[in-house]
Amino acid sequence: MSLTAQDAQLLITGGLIIDPVQRTQRVADILIRDGKIVAIDENIPAQAKLRGKVPTIDAAGLVVAPGLVDMHVHLREPGFEYKETIATGTRAAVAGGVTSVACMANTKPVNDCPSVTRYILERAKAAQLARVHPIGAVSVSLAGEQLAEFAGMHEAGIVAVSDDGMPVMDAELMRRALECAKMFDIPVIDHAEDKTLAAGGVMHEGAMSLRLGLRGVPAAAEDVMVARDVALAGLAKGHLHIAHISSAGALETVRQARSAGIHVTAEVSPHHLWLTDAAVEGYNTNAKMNPPLRTEEDRQALRAALADGTIDVVATDHAPHHKDEKDVEFDQAAHGVVGLETLLPLTLRLVHDGLLDLPTAIAKITSEPARILRLAAGRLEVGVPADLVVIDPDHEWVVSSESLLSKSKNTAFDGWKMRGRALVTLVDGRIVHDLRPNGVAAAR
Amino acid sequence: MFERRHLLGLEGVSAAEIAFLLDTAESFKEVSEREIKKVPTLRGRTVVNLFYENSTRTRTSFEIAAKRLSADTINLSASSSSAQKGETLTDTARNLAAMRPDAIIVRHPSAGAPHLLARHVDCPIINGGDGAHEHPTQALLDLLTIRSHKGQIAGLTVAIVGDLLHSRVARSNLFGLRTMGARVRFVGPPTLVPPEFADLGAELVNDLHEGLRDADVIMMLRIQRERMNGRYFSSLDEYSRLYCLSGEAVAKARKDVIILHPGPMNRGVEISSTVADGPYSVIMDQVTNGVAVRMAALYVLVGRRREIESAGEDAVNEPVPLRRAAAAE
Numbered sequence: 001m002s003l004t005a006q007d008a009q010l011l012i013t014g015g016l017i018i019d020p021v022q023r024t025q026r027v028a029d030i031l032i033r034d035g036k037i038v039a040i041d042e043n044i045p046a047q048a049k050l051r052g053k054v055p056t057i058d059a060a061g062l063v064v065a066p067g068l069v070d071m072h073v074h075l076r077e078p079g080f081e082y083k084e085t086i087a088t089g090t091r092a093a094v095a096g097g098v099t100s101v102a103c104m105a106n107t108k109p110v111n112d113c114p115s116v117t118r119y120i121l122e123r124a125k126a127a128q129l130a131r132v133h134p135i136g137a138v139s140v141s142l143a144g145e146q147l148a149e150f151a152g153m154h155e156a157g158i159v160a161v162s163d164d165g166m167p168v169m170d171a172e173l174m175r176r177a178l179e180c181a182k183m184f185d186i187p188v189i190d191h192a193e194d195k196t197l198a199a200g201g202v203m204h205e206g207a208m209s210l211r212l213g214l215r216g217v218p219a220a221a222e223d224v225m226v227a228r229d230v231a232l233a234g235l236a237k238g239h240l241h242i243a244h245i246s247s248a249g250a251l252e253t254v255r256q257a258r259s260a261g262i263h264v265t266a267e268v269s270p271h272h273l274w275l276t277d278a279a280v281e282g283y284n285t286n287a288k289m290n291p292p293l294r295t296e297e298d299r300q301a302l303r304a305a306l307a308d309g310t311i312d313v314v315a316t317d318h319a320p321h322h323k324d325e326k327d328v329e330f331d332q333a334a335h336g337v338v339g340l341e342t343l344l345p346l347t348l349r350l351v352h353d354g355l356l357d358l359p360t361a362i363a364k365i366t367s368e369p370a371r372i373l374r375l376a377a378g379r380l381e382v383g384v385p386a387d388l389v390v391i392d393p394d395h396e397w398v399v400s401s402e403s404l405l406s407k408s409k410n411t412a413f414d415g416w417k418m419r420g421r422a423l424v425t426l427v428d429g430r431i432v433h434d435l436r437p438n439g440v441a442a443a444r
Numbered sequence: 445m446f447e448r449r450h451l452l453g454l455e456g457v458s459a460a461e462i463a464f465l466l467d468t469a470e471s472f473k474e475v476s477e478r479e480i481k482k483v484p485t486l487r488g489r490t491v492v493n494l495f496y497e498n499s500t501r502t503r504t505s506f507e508i509a510a511k512r513l514s515a516d517t518i519n520l521s522a523s524s525s526s527a528q529k530g531e532t533l534t535d536t537a538r539n540l541a542a543m544r545p546d547a548i549i550v551r552h553p554s555a556g557a558p559h560l561l562a563r564h565v566d567c568p569i570i571n572g573g574d575g576a577h578e579h580p581t582q583a584l585l586d587l588l589t590i591r592s593h594k595g596q597i598a599g600l601t602v603a604i605v606g607d608l609l610h611s612r613v614a615r616s617n618l619f620g621l622r623t624m625g626a627r628v629r630f631v632g633p634p635t636l637v638p639p640e641f642a643d644l645g646a647e648l649v650n651d652l653h654e655g656l657r658d659a660d661v662i663m664m665l666r667i668q669r670e671r672m673n674g675r676y677f678s679s680l681d682e683y684s685r686l687y688c689l690s691g692e693a694v695a696k697a698r699k700d701v702i703i704l705h706p707g708p709m710n711r712g713v714e715i716s717s718t719v720a721d722g723p724y725s726v727i728m729d730q731v732t733n734g735v736a737v738r739m740a741a742l743y744v745l746v747g748r749r750r751e752i753e754s755a756g757e758d759a760v761n762e763p764v765p766l767r768r769a770a771a772a773e
Binding site: 205283329332 | 455532554555574644
């Protein structure tokens with residue numbers, strides 16, 4: 001639905017505009033032309049004599065923010081199209097207000113060479129929904145033995161490297177990855193888990209795992225790996241980004257590393273902010289993820305770390321799995337949950353709780369991940385591409401797994417009451433998601 | 445009273461429910477003493493034994509229990525079922541359910557497998573042991589054995605010794621014994637007795653002799669040889685050096701102590717033959733009680749439920765099942 005030249009203007013009027021970089025908010029209008037933001041000001045329609053002439057989104061009472069950036073997504077294509085495709089995943093993304101996703105390399109084939117990177121980008125271009133930024137593998141086939149082709153993949157368009165899902169157990173390989181990634185100014189994203197300690201565990205190790213008779217993964221499996229990798233980042237003077245941080249111990253290590261001047265950043269997933277291992281009760285496989293849901297103490301530590309800035313980003317670890325991979329014995333069930341369509345309301349909930357102010361909460365899902373991945377996204381200022389989300393902050397709705405647009409329905413938040421939702425999503429000034437009554441038509 | 449649809453575990457089961465099951469089992473003991481060991485209680489009912497793990501004792505015990513109640517029994521083991529052809533547990537369950545069994549007894553290496561089954565089939569599910577989670581009928585037969593020897597369970601000190609980490613027997617017993625008012629000590633090396641067990645109500649002791657002090661009941665757990673691979677403990681010999689139940693260790697307990705073991709025993713590893721065959725051992729009573737407890741579970745979940753459904757509320761108050769069963773014979 002490309003716009004003609006004549007149509008290539010769009011006004012968004014009267015919204016509360018969030019600038020996550022400056023951490024400010026004000027009511028103003030936005031004028032979009034040829035896919036870019038050309039003006040942010042009060043009363044643009046009158047000034048520019050545009051009233052009635054340009055398609056307009058009336059955002060009075062609504063919030064206008066940069067499109068969200070989800071830096072941790074599994075789009076599953078190529079290879080696992082039965083779980084998700086780039087088209088369905090980016091459809092779910094824009095429905096959740098997410099306009100940029102960074103997708104992990106654990107596809108089949110693995111994204112460990114430029115041809116796979118290019119394939120992903122081509123598929124994303126064909127889908128014409130959210131922007132897709134591939135993350136390359138650290139090691140060939142995620143086998144943890146030999147570095148993947150960083151240079152070739154970087155030229156093709158990767159924004160980071162990660163063996164997400166498979167920790168890099170070889171410390172020397174991790175060191176070299178951090179050194180090599182520096183050449184391309186990209187972070188190494190760390191799935192911090194000591195596999196020998198995790199030893200086949202399927203949930204957090206504690207009283208709950210003992211009660212349920214399930215094999216546990218101790219928090220120490222994450223703590224020791226974060227400690228190791230922070231030391232390696234110091235040695236390599238590289239940029240280490242800790243994915244889905246989940247334990248209080250790992251947070252302490254990140255704090256210490258930061259104060260020692262080591263370049264380490266961190267993200268947390270919404271499920272670790274909202275759920276604990278108690279959710280596994282009844283062998284609920286939609287509470288099975290890696291890292292596992294941990295204790296209430298860990299959850300509180302994560303929230304505090306998000307508020308004090310130790311954690312930079314909220315990212316979903318959107319991990320679609322087919323029903324048949326979840327409707328099995330807990331031991332056998334696949335790890336992970338979908339998250340793209342619940343990222344925004346769950347982040348807004350932190351504002352409702354008084355943990356974060358609105359611009360800071362929005363920064364955690366826009367400008368902060370963009371900063372870590374060196375993306376141009378996540379800003380709301382004149383001259384940038386019009387990747388925007390218009391949020392109805394008071395829209396109340398109930399998550400229903402069957403209504404999700406993702407191909408997989410494995411949400412941990414089925415039945416949760418949410419407040420706040422992406423009403424309209426724009427990518428390059430194009431409306432790619434619209435929940436308004438007479439939505440798209442009204443905008444034209 | 446026991447109004448649950450399934451018997452998935454003893455956690456959360458009330459003292460009144462457990463007492464009811466034990467009383468019911470007590471009344472069934474007599475059937476096994478008869479010349480003709482059969483009552484018609486479950487005539488025309490079908491009980492499926494679905495076993496994904498090897499088991500002789502539990503499967504046989506359930507089968508005998510069902511047959512003494514006149515139910516038809518079908519045994520399915522993982523090797524003969526479709527599991528080897530890659531069929532999922534859920535599909536197997538649905539297929540079985542379509543044949544309208546009246547109860548499925550399931551043993552499975554994964555904790556929670558019976559709970560998964562219960563979500564997919566209509567008939568009552570009895571957990572015959574799921575991974576390291578629960579083994580409720582084993583704990584019930586242990587409770588019955590303890591109660592018959594000690595008169596009551598409340599106030600007793602029960603020491604459970606061995607690989608507690610991986611033991612479903614220990615968990616079910618912990619829940620059941622605590623609910624019935626006993627003190628429970630978990631005795632074993634730190635690798636097999638994680639501290640979080642204390643949150644579940646157990647007292648944790650590493651030293652065998654200290655753990656047995658003044659115990660009314662000693663319950664030895666089977667040590668799985670394949671687990672003693674140098675990770676949890678150096679070797680089987682090293683384990684038995686510290687934890688084998690010898691006469692000397694038993695002397696630390698009360699004079700009238702009874703000793704239980706869920707079987708199969710590793711003689712000379714976790715229990716010496718002298719003790720296993722000695723005067724304190726009630727291991728054979730456990731096996732006998734196992735049949736009675738499983739008859740009770742099947743009766744309560746299958747037979748009695750039908751009576752309740754057809755007769756209305758009056759039948760709920762019917763305390764002794766056998767009177768009617770015997771009369772019908």
